[in-house]
Amino acid sequence: MPINKVEISTLPPGHGNHKEDSPFLSTSDSASKRSDYYDKNLALFEEELDIRPKVSSLLSRLVSYTNVTQGAKEHEEAESADASRRQSPNMGTLMGVYLPCLQNIFGVILFLRLTWIVGTAGVVQSFLIVLMCCSCTMLTAISMSAIATNGVVPAGGAYFMISRSLGPEFGGAVGLCFYLGTTFAAAMYILGAIEIFLKYLIPQAAIFHPADIHAGSGAMLNNMRVYGTICLSLMAVVVFVGVKYVNKLASLFLACVIISIVSIYAGAVKSIFHPPEFPICMLGNRTLSRDLFDVCGKTVVVGNDTVPSQLWKNFCSSENSSSAHCDEYFLHNNVTEIQGIPGLASGIIKENLWGDYMEKGQILEKASLPSVDVHGSMETFGFYVSADIATSFTLLVGIFFPSATGIMAGSNRSGDLRDAQKSIPIGTILAITTTSLVYFSSVVLFGACIEGVVLRDKFGDAVNKNLVVGTLSWPSPWVIVIGSFFSTVGAGLQSLTGAPRLLQAIAKDNIIPFLRVRDLLIYDRKKIYQMNTPHLFSPWCFSSLQYQFEFFLMCYLFVNLACAVQTLLRTPNWRPRFRYYHWALSFLGMSMCLALMFISSWYYAIVAMGIAGMIYKYIEYQGAEKEWGDGIRGLSLSAARYSLLRLEAGPPHTKNWRPQLLVLLKLDEDLHVKYPRMLTFASQLKAGKGLTIVGSVIQGNFLECYGETQASEQAIKNMMEIERVKGFCQVVVASKVREGIAHLIQSCGLGGMKHNTVVMGWPYGWRQSEDPRAWKTFINTVRCTTAAHLALMVPKNVSFYPSNHERFSDGYIDVWWIVHDGGMLMLLPFLLKQHKVWRKCKMRIFTVAQMDDNSIQMKKDLATFLYQLRLEAEVEVVEMLVKDRHSLIRMGSLYSDEEEETIEVLPEKNQMTWTSEKMEAERRNRNNAPENFRELISIKPDQSNVRRMHTAVKLNEVIVNRSHDARLVLLNMPGPPRNQEGDENYMEFLEVLTEGLERVLLVRGGGREVITIYS
């Protein structure tokens, strides 16, 4: 037996479409070893042991299987080709998860923007911002841990988790978005690195220089383009040379970050005793931009002269101190110098507790300084430090949030981890805890050490273009500058190595056709970087960094969603080893992700969702035929169950009545549908909506007929597909067909979704057949439907009914409304007319006026009634007076009033006839053979039967006369006789009643109202 490779298949061969087969042994495999199982000890189970594995033999194979590298079989197979090239996964929690997470989470924001956030929002609100972002990621990490410990997680991380929990569509969409986000993140890191490089490290290296102080962004962008290309090329080289170098470099870079952070703490501590010297020059309470003058004062003493300083020259029109026209604000306010870093002991934190949100262009002011409130001219505003954008709490949240992302860095390496299920939760949660603590303490330290105007000074204009956080650090600002530069480069490298790995995992699953490139399946870094590169340097990339966070947040959202859904659905398979999750936490995390998405920018959020939605639809449209057992199926199940239970709460209102059909089909000997037009009719009646159950009965013994049942169900389903009937199929095996039908009528449907109407074929050959079962089954079914309070429809001559491709371009659907048993007769033509076939038919309603009826009033009333019902129909009242012999004669009847008691009808044994000439002949025939009919009704030759037959004949005459050219005639179906003896007569009545009509639908109401005039 192979150790690393086990033959795997599920036990019954019919369940072959599970791609991830279970790790149990197949029958065929063990059949040869049957002798093993005939162990005397377990003789009681010997029949099971024939087909099922014994526990002991199973276990030994099982464990050798599960010792194989973690990973779904699919992944294994795909990778087995170059397995030799791959190193076995051997990374631990520290190197594999904790450190990568740490490095990804710490980023540019901590060094470049956190001081500014603390200054603008104040310590308290900054704390809140950090808390929000960190708790969002922490909640996501908890959800992720639960998913990651619920079974094997091979490569693919977040993508794998989402796709296996929520299905390939969601997985693919979110995975691809996450890939894009990671790519964008790499771009952001590179840009951050260049910003540090050009602004703080070597400003001389800038190639393009701003034309004037107010227009710096254009030149900066060009610089970034050039250096970005260089930087990316360098990184690509590093990555191309080898991932192991990246990992080695990563450690180096991470060391830089840690040193930087330590130097901040050291600086803070040092500031207690010996705060660093960073003086800021203030004019009144306004902060002056330091780089545009030298001495902080209105005058300088050169030799013995007091001459105007550089500052003076900036604000006044001439150097002459007396005659010059100076800015009003400059004139009225003094120049002072204050300490930029008062230090931890100074109590500056009191000033920084509450925020100072600024408008765009607002000058940074220190409220506690004295100032004469003059506006001053606008021209001088360039000399002050001013806000470059308007700020608000939500904006700051959006700016800070990116520094909490990166928590997937560990789980995305799941393929390289020794024990992913252990390392991911511990590593990720520890990394988040560490970084959160650093952020929280930094917020407090910054607020406690640094002067407010310096904090709010985004680009360090007041401190000589120094990095603000660098001014605090000890021993030197350069530690921070260099540290943050390397940290950023390192994070960029991490993203660049992570992104293609993600893409590869998606491509391997074969769910996205345009990724189904053979090359991608090989772990070919070069190709994938070539794919990545254009993203980075396309011009739109620079403006769409925002998408990165939206994509990340979307991914987090779906991780939370997957966890919440699975917890709430309580799938038996949801047994995470990580226990500290709760659906409420996941739900909270989900809400926070959604809120953050919209807070940071609602339009980007919508666009990002739109992109994800399109990918989803694309994958769905491409028909990803993956069955990974996603939670969506569980959702469907829950939805179905909930809806059905809800439906069951009460009987439906008349307004909501719609025919829910149970179509009883007859199968022929080869298990084919005998009258497919029954299904055609059903599909035309439903026009795609509501419930249709197709039932059929196989005569036999259930224990032996399982195969037959399956086959006929398949046959019926195929026919349903052809006839476009959306619905369910139910074939039962019964010893008698009659009993089977009775059971179908009783037990089809579920909960609130039960049929209320039975559609049954006419037993065409009943007269010819020697076997009385043919019509006994029919009448029994009619009785059953009545007993079960169901409506009944019997389409007669169903083979003449139109197919779904025919289109009636004119003609009528005629309703003969004789008894009102719920209004179904009126509703059916309306429903049929929803279908293309019948759309152009018109509806006519005939009703029968009798002796004492005022037929003119009746017609008027009927028209009003139909108006109220919002039905369009022609209305006709047919007078059928027994007394009016002339009319009967006019209608072609040959027998007179006197013959009424001895009415004669011939039980026809020949075929149906459809021409009126033939009918005439028939009728004449009947006259000639009255004995025959008497014989028939001699079973119980009472008055009632005679009267019934009389009605049937007369009604038939009237109907044929008026509706012979109708496309369809709907007719009340009389009820079967109370005692079974009259059954054969009843069949005869029905034949007579419908004779000479091409398509007849006999309708029997279920005893409740189905149509109403109310809305």
Next chain:
Amino acid sequence: MPINKVEISTLPPGHGNHKEDSPFLSTSDSASKRSDYYDKNLALFEEELDIRPKVSSLLSRLVSYTNVTQGAKEHEEAESADASRRQSPNMGTLMGVYLPCLQNIFGVILFLRLTWIVGTAGVVQSFLIVLMCCSCTMLTAISMSAIATNGVVPAGGAYFMISRSLGPEFGGAVGLCFYLGTTFAAAMYILGAIEIFLKYLIPQAAIFHPADIHAGSGAMLNNMRVYGTICLSLMAVVVFVGVKYVNKLASLFLACVIISIVSIYAGAVKSIFHPPEFPICMLGNRTLSRDLFDVCGKTVVVGNDTVPSQLWKNFCSSENSSSAHCDEYFLHNNVTEIQGIPGLASGIIKENLWGDYMEKGQILEKASLPSVDVHGSMETFGFYVSADIATSFTLLVGIFFPSATGIMAGSNRSGDLRDAQKSIPIGTILAITTTSLVYFSSVVLFGACIEGVVLRDKFGDAVNKNLVVGTLSWPSPWVIVIGSFFSTVGAGLQSLTGAPRLLQAIAKDNIIPFLRVRDLLIYDRKKIYQMNTPHLFSPWCFSSLQYQFEFFLMCYLFVNLACAVQTLLRTPNWRPRFRYYHWALSFLGMSMCLALMFISSWYYAIVAMGIAGMIYKYIEYQGAEKEWGDGIRGLSLSAARYSLLRLEAGPPHTKNWRPQLLVLLKLDEDLHVKYPRMLTFASQLKAGKGLTIVGSVIQGNFLECYGETQASEQAIKNMMEIERVKGFCQVVVASKVREGIAHLIQSCGLGGMKHNTVVMGWPYGWRQSEDPRAWKTFINTVRCTTAAHLALMVPKNVSFYPSNHERFSDGYIDVWWIVHDGGMLMLLPFLLKQHKVWRKCKMRIFTVAQMDDNSIQMKKDLATFLYQLRLEAEVEVVEMLVKDRHSLIRMGSLYSDEEEETIEVLPEKNQMTWTSEKMEAERRNRNNAPENFRELISIKPDQSNVRRMHTAVKLNEVIVNRSHDARLVLLNMPGPPRNQEGDENYMEFLEVLTEGLERVLLVRGGGREVITIYS
């Protein structure tokens, strides 16, 4: 027969919970006239005619009913008391719908804000704004028309439509919000009227005056409070005196509006030939506020002296023209005067085509004028006309939208309309068309006639505080001022009369308990106004006018939703006489409403939705027991159908396997559940999730047992409620119980929601019973489940199973894993442990090692396997070696290896025994009566049976030995013998196997994997 009042009830007495009964006749009513129906002509249908009305007699009664005042019966009844006081509904389309709509739609916005909107957004974008808002209301009107023409619409308008289409919860929530919106609207109209009154009509009337020019809002607010109270009191008097006066006043007010609009058109036409004189004074390109100076020039000539003008004094520090220190901008720019209304022929429209969105405080500038670009000092900014708020496209949409609302004014009067179904669509759509045309033309005319800076001048500061639109009108601005004042007052009156009518309609439906005040049910205007009044003058009202539009929009949204849902669901009852609707239009309208809600202000939108949500939940919680046949039921049906069809697509993945139970219950003679603990066990196993179908069989003939079926279904449902089993119940009638069970197994469930596991009780008395059917039914069911590939669970001694209230605080659930038939044995304890009863039990897995097994390795393997499955369980491997005679003896067995061939088991006739002492005794007994057993197996005394019995005895010993103190023992159930002759032996084996155990669950897998190590 009464003409106006007809006895109404549905036909079968069982369907009594429809509040809106159908207008058909009851049986009892027509029973006395049975003789009528025995008409010879319709003898065929005489049985139907016994219980169902004949068409002719039905019709005559029907029409006299439908001639009664429109309105649901409920409404009629409530109102019948004071019917005499009420005038019959007699309003036509023009007076009842068109004019009220017109008046409600035209409002303050047209006169007060449209010029400003045109100026700010430009003609093109204003056109777009108007188009958006008007098309939103037009789409809503289309949806509303469809709903209104789908049956009778009594009083209540929008509320009635939504509640009858989407249910009482939605209806109540939206209706109440709409009521609030209408109340707020009244407040808005009153405030608008006061603004016009105080600003343009009689500014002298102001009681409070602003302290300085920059702080006008506080005083204005106080003025509004005082005048608002006065105005409302006046209106209340008018309304209280009589609605008919309101209607008469309304016509007067509407005339004012129309005259105003005509005067605008007239003014526009006149401006072609003779534009009105409204000069505007400009400094540079800045607009000067006209009311702070007299002459538009830097100097004035008084006599022969050129002296500084008022304007000069404003901008300069002293009157001395030479030495004064003047504002820089004033110094460098010239004062010019331009024409405010250049007129239609001037081509000014080119300048006004594109908008000029302003920041707050930005000065209105005319770009085409020359200007020296100096900033000037801030102190002088008060002399210019500046924007009071920052504007954007979305803000303007939010400001304009209210002037498109009011489209419900007609439909809310549905109770007073002669033919609501005709009037509502025509009147509403015509009114919207009219107003839209007026708005579109106004936008163009304003843009074409008026100077841009005047348009952007919100309060007419540049034109001497005139109403800007008034400056255009002809013959006098006063026409507009007075017209707009009366228009506003009129609309306020309309709202005040409309709101209580709406509240009354809601209160009548009794769905909101706090409205269930008896007084409200009387048409008592006074009371309702007292209720309205506090809303109007509570301080928060002034700040929450925004909610009005949110509420209106929400109402529109739901009208659209109701139309879309009903169209998409294709309810047969959805047959609107208005044909020009489409679900896509409704959907578009819905989306626009939602978009507008969020565009105008997203936080108000969320709050409004929150309020509506709370009302919804309140109504739901109060349990509105209204069944109006809402569309939600149709949605449930569609959802259920869709989910079931989706589920059917493929067999579920192993990951998603969960037991879907079919619990077979036995009923006793009184149709009570015999073993309710079966349901308890099912509920514990499901813990509220997944499918449970409870099936039972009644022996008999279906045609006669309908009542019995219903009764037993009810009994089972009650028991299910008690035992908290959420699921479905299915009772079938069959001639043989065995057949009934076979049918249940075959045909329960629907589509993808089929049972996969059968739970069946043990046939306890089978040994005592003479009737072999007791155990034959059992074995047959076992065979059926096997044939249908279902799993089977047989809880033995189910009466000893814990109730739902018990809590096991310790103990074990023991699994005896002998054959692996899908892993169900391992899954079941996990599922049980989800329930409170079993939560604290621990799981133990025993497996049996045999001769050649390495039991230490097996234990290790099993532990690994369970780790992979994420199941926590103790693992034990029990060695059961035949060779090891000592162990057998140690376990208390008395018979040796040699006895194996003639093993003796006594068929016990006495009760089960549970102590091991008793068991010992039993076993000894058996030894004494070996003949008995031989007799038993003499049916087919083959080796196999002997071996089986041997296994049973030995296994039982091992199990009892290890698991005698377990809370529950799970055990593989051996399969039944292939040929039926061994059936009785089989029963005996099972008895022996499970003997001496308190609670045993025999489990037989369905032949497919149910547990997996994958996530």
